[in-house]
Amino acid sequence: MATVCVVGAGVVGLTTATLLQEALPRASVTLIADKFGRDTTSDGAAGIFRPGLQFQGSSPQMTKQWLQDSFNYYQRLLSSPDAATAGVKHVTGYHFSSKYPKIVHNELMKPILEEYRECTPEELRQHGHKYGTFMKTLVTECRRYLPYLTRKFEAAGGVVVERHIDSLEELAGHYDVVCNCSGFGAKELCHDLTVTPIRGQVFKVHAPWIKNIYYEDYDTYIIPGFDHITLGGTRQFDSYNADINKYDALGIWERCLALVPSLMKAQVIQEWVGWRPYRPIVRVEKEVMTFDSGKTLKVVHNYGHGGYGVMTSPGTSMTAVQLVKDLLKDPRAKL
């Protein structure tokens, strides 16, 4: 029986772990992490399916494939009875600007979404903007989705271990293949200096009358999930500040209220800060690591999703699972 270990219990690790179980039903899959659920970066994400143009795989073709595979995965989940339990739903809404005509157009979304179009003059007039697009996309709320994936993983026989890993070498000799889904943790585990935090601060509020998503320019967004609405945000490159900043909070609140004034009556549930685990190119590749001790370890990396890990984790994880299968076919691995 093949033994596979996934490091990381964020959206990338849990997605990879459950897809591994489907692809290799006879394998034993263990998931190791030092943080779970509410303590992960994934927990605070708004979970909108709306790729930034800077999201990149190893080639433009790979980027497109990951986006399409991810969208198809969530569409399948949406048409299953599990959709609400898993925290996945359709949302419609707008991206507006009065200054930058180009930024309201997203070439990565256009071929994927059922509906993605220019705003009508009436929509622009109603909302007081010069430029805008309308989209029908989907949202995945991790506060439902991570527990859903964890239950699915454990029900299929997966083992969850709480443990900090100082070096991937600790896992050598214990598993046939290790999947490294450690997000920002990969900076240390892989000595990967290209992994950089993009600090994001948001409000989680209760405002059930808000049904649409709204984006304005680059950094202002209002995204309704199931249980709350996310108001953002900030995108601060290379900032390691993990505390709530009151000036950021004031700015977010003011910008969101200007966009949708009825938010004045919203009840604040939480203020939250997270580090998007940015890497110029998301790393999904296999590697046979050799350590100073002479030990070796077969690893498939799946990290560096930046601000797009919820929406793209199914696609990158499908590639990662294929790479695990390739490594297991190696005659030195026991199947």
Ligand SMILES: Cc1cc2nc3c(=O)[nH]c(=O)nc-3n(C[C@H](O)[C@H](O)[C@H](O)COP(=O)(O)OP(=O)(O)OC[C@H]3O[C@@H](n4cnc5c(N)ncnc54)[C@H](O)[C@@H]3O)c2cc1C
């Ligand atoms: C404000 C904000 C808004 C966002 N909005 C969206 C959005 O709308 N849509 C979207 O798609 N994405 C969004 N994101 C991005 C998304 O949150 C991330 O891309 C995603 O959560 C990354 O998932 P991950 O599993 O790689 O990392 P994480 O959730 O950080 O999980 C990493 C896991 O690895 C484990 N780990 C790391 N190092 C070690 C170690 N040494 N030993 C043991 N365990 C280790 C951790 O304990 C954890 O379990 C947003 C992010 C922020 C900050």
